[in-house]
Amino acid sequence: MDLMVLLFNEFETLDVFGPVEILGKLEDISKIIFVSVAGGLSVSTQQVPVLTDDLCSLPVPSEYILLIPGGIGTRKEMNNDNLLDLIRRLAAKAKFILTVCTGSLLLAKTGLLDHQKATTNKRVYDWVTLQAPEVKWVKQARWVKSGNIYTSSGVSAGMDMALGFIADSYGMAKAEEIAKGIEYLWNRNSGEDVFSELYEPE
Amino acid sequence: MDLMVLLFNEFETLDVFGPVEILGKLEDISKIIFVSVAGGLSVSTQQVPVLTDDLCSLPVPSEYILLIPGGIGTRKEMNNDNLLDLIRRLAAKAKFILTVCTGSLLLAKTGLLDHQKATTNKRVYDWVTLQAPEVKWVKQARWVKSGNIYTSSGVSAGMDMALGFIADSYGMAKAEEIAKGIEYLWNRNSGEDVFSELYEPE
Numbered sequence: 001m002d003l004m005v006l007l008f009n010e011f012e013t014l015d016v017f018g019p020v021e022i023l024g025k026l027e028d029i030s031k032i033i034f035v036s037v038a039g040g041l042s043v044s045t046q047q048v049p050v051l052t053d054d055l056c057s058l059p060v061p062s063e064y065i066l067l068i069p070g071g072i073g074t075r076k077e078m079n080n081d082n083l084l085d086l087i088r089r090l091a092a093k094a095k096f097i098l099t100v101c102t103g104s105l106l107l108a109k110t111g112l113l114d115h116q117k118a119t120t121n122k123r124v125y126d127w128v129t130l131q132a133p134e135v136k137w138v139k140q141a142r143w144v145k146s147g148n149i150y151t152s153s154g155v156s157a158g159m160d161m162a163l164g165f166i167a168d169s170y171g172m173a174k175a176e177e178i179a180k181g182i183e184y185l186w187n188r189n190s191g192e193d194v195f196s197e198l199y200e201p202e
Numbered sequence: 203m204d205l206m207v208l209l210f211n212e213f214e215t216l217d218v219f220g221p222v223e224i225l226g227k228l229e230d231i232s233k234i235i236f237v238s239v240a241g242g243l244s245v246s247t248q249q250v251p252v253l254t255d256d257l258c259s260l261p262v263p264s265e266y267i268l269l270i271p272g273g274i275g276t277r278k279e280m281n282n283d284n285l286l287d288l289i290r291r292l293a294a295k296a297k298f299i300l301t302v303c304t305g306s307l308l309l310a311k312t313g314l315l316d317h318q319k320a321t322t323n324k325r326v327y328d329w330v331t332l333q334a335p336e337v338k339w340v341k342q343a344r345w346v347k348s349g350n351i352y353t354s355s356g357v358s359a360g361m362d363m364a365l366g367f368i369a370d371s372y373g374m375a376k377a378e379e380i381a382k383g384i385e386y387l388w389n390r391n392s393g394e395d396v397f398s399e400l401y402e403p404e
Contacts (some may be wrong), residue, residue: 012223013219013222013223013226014219014220014223014384016219017215017216017218017219017220017223017248017250018216018219018220020215020248020250021214021215021216021219021248021357024215024247024248024249031249032248032249032250034250034251041253045226046222046223046226046234047226047233047234048219048222048234048236048252049236049252049253050250050251050252050253051243051251051252051253121385122385123383123385153385154383154384154385155223155383155384155385155386156361156384156385156386156387157385159358180397180400181325181356181357182216182356182357182358183323183324183325183355183356183357183358183359183397184357184358185358185387185389185396187387194387195382195385198382
């Protein structure tokens with residue numbers, strides 16, 4: 001299995017590298033591929049310059065997991081037809097699709113989340129859900145599984161979701177082994193989400 | 203203030219990008235600079251290709267925090283005089299030095315941790331501490347502050363340390379605001395470390 005990571009400028013750093021750290025520990029993952037619309041450098045909001053391939057320079061993947069991060073860049077990219085087209089192409093052949101934070105909004109904009117349960121960042125929850133009313137948004141969730149699609153709440157929730165995905169697909173013992181290996185205190189209950197309440201208007 | 207991140211091949215992904223995510227939220231941080239001995243791409247163990255500067259191509263930093271990650275690459279780099287020399291040069295002018303996981307071993311090899319309290323990864327604790335007996339290693343710690351040097355336990359502990367550093371330097375409210383913003387459940391007690399016991403021989 002490969003891991004295909006979609007990047008764009010102003011992605012949120014930890015949305016990508018939390019799950020990459022965790023999924024990268026799976027013996028089952030061989031190549032980790034970073035892909036963007038134009039290739040070259042994609043730079044995160046926290047100024048991390050990552051070298052990416054475009055679709056033409058991409059190594060031919062075997063089966064793969066598609067990871068879609070969020071970040072401030074999604075506000076622009078949600079209206080970028082080239083990016084949405086890239087997501088559709090990659091999603092069509094993905095075995096699993098994992099989104100973090102407002103990455104679920106990008107996926108929603110392709111129509112692939114229509115009538116599916118999903119979650120997203122809680123700080124901008126009202127805005128996101130307004131942009132994609134066809135999705136069955138779940139507010140009180142650290143992450144949501146809907147078929148082969150996993151969507152997570154904001155930023156660091158992506159790590160908990162990645163471990164939840166591993167528990168589902170590779171067994172709980174593997175998820176616990178990886179969490180221990182990176183000395184991470186896993187929030188393992190997908191339905192427990194203190195942040196959905198922290199951001200409620202007072 | 204700038205953030206100067208030392209990279210080398212086979213650094214551990216989250217050692218770098220957990221703290222970069224968190225420190226990058228400080229309004230006080232302007233440039234985030236990735237530096238390596240030779241410049242060009244540094245590739246993490248999880249295959250993340252990050253573009254770096256060498257010392258000659260480096261933008262002139264203002265005051266900076268130096269971040270040193272760990273990872274399997276430290277086993278080679280701890281004997282690389284060019285890397286240790288680069289650390290000495292960068293450390294000499296750093297306002298603060300933060301290390302994650304076996305990054306403390308790299309710093310220890312420069313002599314800068316001699317007779318200082320520090321911590322490191324718990325899975326390889328016995329091996330690390332054997333390599334650097336002049337350091338006052340603290341086993342039961344999520345992170346340790348010693349003057350302007352912060353050292354953390356394994357991988358994800360770097361995020362807790364980064365928030366602890368922010369609490370010390372910018373106030374608890376700022377640390378809590380950043381943790382909430384990235385929906386992170388901060389383990390805020392530097393002395394609480396379940397992993398030091400999890401890795402005890404049975």
